[in-house]
Amino acid sequence: MSQGTTAGSSRTPASAPAQGKEQRVTKQRVAVSAALDDLADFVSTQELHRILQERGTAVSLATSYRILQSLADDGLVDVLRNADGEAVYRRCAVTGHHHHLLCRNCGKAVEVEAPAVEAWAARIAKEHGFTAVEHTVEIFGLCPECTALQTGA
Numbered sequence: 682m683s684q685g686t687t688a689g690s691s692r693t694p695a696s697a698p699a700q701g702k703e704q705r706v707t708k709q710r711v712a713v714s715a716a717l718d719d720l721a722d723f724v725s726t727q728e729l730h731r732i733l734q735e736r737g738t739a740v741s742l743a744t745s746y747r748i749l750q751s752l753a754d755d756g757l758v759d760v761l762r763n764a765d766g767e768a769v770y771r772r773c774a775v776t777g778h779h780h781h782l783l784c785r786n787c788g789k790a791v792e793v794e795a796p797a798v799e800a801w802a803a804r805i806a807k808e809h810g811f812t813a814v815e816h817t818v819e820i821f822g823l824c825p826e827c828t829a830l831q832t833g834a
Contacts, residue, residue, distance in 0.1 A: 712738040713748045714772075717758060722788045723769035761819050763788075780817075784824035791824075 716732050717724070724732070730745045740748075749770050753760040759773045764785055773779070773792055780798065782791040798818055806814040823831065 709738075709740045709744050710748050710751075712736075712740055713745060714752070714757075717752075717770065717772040720771065722790055723759075723761065723763065723771040723783075725763070725767050725769050729770070761817065764821060780819060782820045782822065782824075784827055785821050786823055786827040786830075789824045789826075793820075 712733060713729065716729055716736070716738075720729075720732075726742065726746050726749055729749070730740065730742045733740050733745065749758065749760075752758045753770065757772070758770045759781070760768055760770050761781065761783075763769050763783075771790065778799070779792050779794050782793055783789070795818065798816075802814060802816045806812070
């Protein structure tokens with residue numbers, strides 16, 4: 682997936698855990714967080730590591746993996762699997778539970794709230810006696826720009 686960049690994010694900084702866990706603020710954690718703030722699309726750990734290296738930031742690949750997992754555990758980034766099954770991460774603007782529309786071609790992601798999906802998941806869980814249910818819904822397709830490129834419009 683190709684990755685675009687954009688400035689800024691409305692999310693909580695990586696140094697302030699969402700769920701009350703105390704995280705040590707290190708220069709590596711700050712660098713990973715800052716790089717995520719600059720990215721518009723989901724990024725794999727290896728892609729993020731490459732970006733950090735290009736910026737001259739010394740963060741090992743193993744440390745990048747640990748920091749991204751920690752940020753995901755704290756709810757500070759979204760993580761999902763791309764079409765290749767690889768975990769990809771992004772700082773999302775929506776702080777509550779949400780889903781994504783993902784372009785299979787360029788990697789563009791659109792955050793969507795889906796109350797109908799939430800109601801369906803709750804109803805199905807209740808019908809089967811499940812509690813403490815979690816779910817992930819990601820919708821893959823082609824964004825309008827990639828569709829236009831394919832159709833020549």
